[in-house]
Amino acid sequence: MTGDHGAVADPRRRKRVTIADIAERAGVTSGAVSIAVNGKRGVSDATRARILEVAKELHWRPSHAAQTLMGKNAETIGLVLSRPEEVIGEEIFFAKFIAGVQSVLSERGYSLQLQMAADIAAEIAIHENWIADGRVDGVLVLDPRAEDPRLKVLAALGHPTIVVGGETESDTLRSVHVDNAGSMRLIMQHLFDLGHTRIAYVSGDQSFWHTQQRMDAFSAFCIDNGVWGQTIAGNFDPSLAKDATRRLLASPQPPTALVYDSDVMAIAGISTLSGLGVAVPADVSVVSWEDSTTCQVLHPTLTALNRDAVTLGKIAAAEMLQLLAHEPVEHPPVHAAIVHRESTAAPR
Numbered sequence: 001m002t003g004d005h006g007a008v009a010d011p012r013r014r015k016r017v018t019i020a021d022i023a024e025r026a027g028v029t030s031g032a033v034s035i036a037v038n039g040k041r042g043v044s045d046a047t048r049a050r051i052l053e054v055a056k057e058l059h060w061r062p063s064h065a066a067q068t069l070m071g072k073n074a075e076t077i078g079l080v081l082s083r084p085e086e087v088i089g090e091e092i093f094f095a096k097f098i099a100g101v102q103s104v105l106s107e108r109g110y111s112l113q114l115q116m117a118a119d120i121a122a123e124i125a126i127h128e129n130w131i132a133d134g135r136v137d138g139v140l141v142l143d144p145r146a147e148d149p150r151l152k153v154l155a156a157l158g159h160p161t162i163v164v165g166g167e168t169e170s171d172t173l174r175s176v177h178v179d180n181a182g183s184m185r186l187i188m189q190h191l192f193d194l195g196h197t198r199i200a201y202v203s204g205d206q207s208f209w210h211t212q213q214r215m216d217a218f219s220a221f222c223i224d225n226g227v228w229g230q231t232i233a234g235n236f237d238p239s240l241a242k243d244a245t246r247r248l249l250a251s252p253q254p255p256t257a258l259v260y261d262s263d264v265m266a267i268a269g270i271s272t273l274s275g276l277g278v279a280v281p282a283d284v285s286v287v288s289w290e291d292s293t294t295c296q297v298l299h300p301t302l303t304a305l306n307r308d309a310v311t312l313g314k315i316a317a318a319e320m321l322q323l324l325a326h327e328p329v330e331h332p333p334v335h336a337a338i339v340h341r342e343s344t345a346a347p348r
Contacts, residue, residue, distance in 0.1 A: 234260065
């Protein structure tokens with residue numbers, strides 16, 4: 001299409017439509033357009049209708065920055081995921097967590113702005129751009145680290161932030177408590193009660209605060225109960241989990257039970273054990289930190305920690321909305337339980 005309508009033929013190539021563009025097309029002043037699109041008095045009903053119709057034809061959207069200057073909320077919460085895309089695509093936790101967040105936000109007319117980042121620096125840049133442009137009213141932060149640079153930036157900007165699994169509190173920054181230590185004790189007690197005294201933990205990214213909490217609880221349980229324990233990093237990567245499994249089983253006295261920090265790593269581990277001719281659970285018991293439908297249909301079915309990621313997402317979203325409303329909030333724990341299936345049994 002050419003001529004006067006050429007600017008809207010391909011929205012991907014046109015420049016951003018402005019109030020001045022609408023004014024020119026409608027034959028009115030920019031001030032009249034501003035009055036009409038903001039629902040203020042000062043133009044006739046006929047003029048307002050013509051302006052709004054032109055705005056619709058030009059696919060005009062209000063500027064986030066302009067809305068912020070006028071004191072309007074974006075009614076959007078931001079979430080940046082900075083894990084590898086293959087991990088995000090495979091782990092059920094993210095889908096469940098996002099579903100929980102969105103269910104609460106939708107009830108209040110809020111949207112979730114989701115973006116992926118290559119690393120922490122890129123995530124910080126996205127946060128800064130969102131805030132500068134007024135695109136989000138608050139942000140959710142996953143996978144907190146010790147001395148997390150993201151939290152320092154967000155605290156300095158004074159932007160409402162909910163940290164999932166964190167322990168930091170301020171006027172603009174709050175945390176949703178996740179009992180990682182208690183969950184690890186549940187797993188270890190389950191295996192210990194079955195009679196296992198040689199247990200290995202294939203962890204996720206060891207820079208994550210929650211992974212460090214799990215590692216500390218694992219070590220503490222082993223010391224307190226006379227259990228031989230070993231931790232090896234798997235970084236939530238199935239290929240690394242396979243390598244870790246081979247290394248652990250190649251030792252002179254291999255563990256009789258393996259704990260994996262995600263269902264994806266646990267499934268990779270079971271596949272590796274099968275290839276080595278190691279029977280589950282006759283030779284080695286296996287536990288997944290995360291439960292999923294796959295854990296229920298795998299052969300053998302996989303014992304897992306069920307910590308209800310949907311509820312975790314709902315709590316995070318609810319606390320964000322309460323923070324934006326300047327209301328006091330409580331921090332209820334996210335309860336976890338061991339679902340005992342076929343992959344764990346007493347050692348030979």
